[in-house]
Amino acid sequence: MKPHFLIVGYLIAVALPLALSWWFGGPMRPWQEELASSLGILAFSMILMEFLLSGRFKRLSKGVGLDTTMRLHQVMARAALVFALIHPLLYQGTPSGGQRPWDPTRELTVTTDFAPLASGIAAYLLLGALVFLAIGRTKLDYKYETWRLLHGVGALLIAVLLLHHTVSAGRYGSQPVMTAVWFAMTAVAGGSLISVYLVVPLLQKARPWRVTDVVRLTSRQWLLTVTPDGHPGLRYQAGQFVWLNIGHSPFSLHEHPLSICSAPTTGPEISFMIKELGDFTRTVGRIPTGTLAYLDGPYGNLSIEGRAEPGVALIAGGVGLAPLLGILRQMRDTGDSREVKVIYGNRIVDQIAFRDELDAEDTVYVLQEPADDWAGESGLIDAALIDRVFSEQQIKDWLFVMCGPASMMDIVEHRLIERGTPSHRILSERFDYD
Structure with missing residues (x-):
């Protein structure tokens, strides 16, 4: 619609x-x-x-x-x-x-x-x-x-x-x-x-899942993987999200919206990048393998499927990397030849997740509180950084996909539109308004 x-x-x-x-x-x-x-x-x-x-x-x-x-x-x-x-x-x-x-x-x-x-x-x-x-x-x-x-x-x-x-x-x-x-x-x-x-x-209830792996990514971030139990799994597009219910009845209210960081090409298993923030996320590290889980989804339009832009910019703040990582993996697995550039912001260096994987791409790391020996970008993902990283031609022709704090997305969207990016080439999703 x-x-x-x-x-x-x-x-x-x-x-x-x-x-x-x-x-x-x-x-x-x-x-x-x-x-x-x-x-x-x-x-x-x-x-x-x-x-x-x-x-x-x-x-x-x-x-x-x-x-x-x-x-x-x-x-x-x-x-x-x-x-x-x-x-x-x-x-x-x-x-x-x-x-x-x-x-x-x-x-x-x-x-x-x-x-x-x-x-x-x-x-x-x-x-x-x-x-x-x-x-x-x-x-x-x-x-x-x-x-x-x-x-x-x-x-x-x-x-x-x-x-x-x-x-x-x-x-x-x-x-x-x-x-x-x-x-x-x-x-x-x-x-x-x-x-x-x-x-x-x-x-x-007719399509349950099981937790198969819980791995610590950083001091406060986890990678949780679930696999379908007795059914083919979920048809989704890279960048989408689901409502995840772990260890509770499907009729309970204990479910949370989480972006999928795996790619559809990797098989029926689905992975989530979860940061410890609230009641549920603080307990992720203690979830035993084999725990029953339920998924409601997929939802979301943060997908590049069917898009023909010559390049893709993925701009993430913190755990907002999750859906963009799924897009990046899908592009790699399907042999997508388009140019890709990643901007990934965090507070400190220890919060950077999947660095080995991202180092293989054209990735710009941004730290709010860098150490003295930090050689990358520092501060926030702002208009000045966008101007430094992207050329005039990229601004006009590329597809920009963002996920992270609302303030970051507001600043980036405003600057992109100011510089001539059509609004239909800017993809973002927001769930925190008040």
Whole structure:
């Protein structure tokens, strides 16, 4: 799916309930009443679309990247929160009370029956809490599994509460056609949760993997390898990633996104370069061989397959080397004759992984804290370094693939575009936004 198709499809899906509400809703009310209802309708439809954007659906993310759909998920959640917060404040001066015989279409009145309003108020409060907990997840420092469980359960509860509020208290939602629409959209949203938390784990259970090797690369980096247990393995492209679950049931929430550093040409075994950062990664070195594992994937568009540029630049920061290493290995194994240049940044020399392999390539090493005898580049991967390493012709014609800290990718992307690199020749993926 192309990015513009995703955006157009999203806008149509979000706007459809609003258009149908106006078509079937009867006579218009004062503008502030219509605006209040419109914001509420848009907020609800956007919240239901959030389930699809976060559902890891390959058909949805293919061509745009899972990071793009997740970014849209984050931005739209905040927009939905703003619409939802404004929605009830615009009903000022409206006569209130239960349904009245002279106003069957609720043109003049909004119900104040407790249950319909209570469900809306509860959803109103929960939505704000859910968005702010997501934004502050890293600062609150609670486990990813805890956050994911709270996020999923909270989102489902909000959807159910809003469904009740919309069809019970809403003037438009009470119309039979709109009630059916809202029930259908909520069912689709719930179905996406069933797919992620039930269908996908069932498929994973039928295709288990085993840990076959755990090797220390540097003081805080490991190479973990898994092999398929009773099945052919995974079809993937060099540079893609999977969600890896090691030592837990496929129905558990203990899974983590990891880039594949091996190449498809090396066989069914898959390897991951893992840096000790969080709860899971700090225990990688203690994982025994033979441990059961499950993979959900592949995902990602950080692939050069089918590209025809005359040269490839691979720019990595730290553990961001992993997917680029897979690309480099695939190019080598398939006899790709294109020129390749690697830029690999780390804090200190002891963090450089796979140096023997990278020394065989045109590799520029960059250290933030170099020793006195360091002969390579020092500092950060920045605009000045890009200018020194790449010629004008390479900047315009080559394919640039990046993975690493967001600040590094921002700087490099900005400089490449400044110097004339077309945006379609810059590949990167981002999963940390707040």
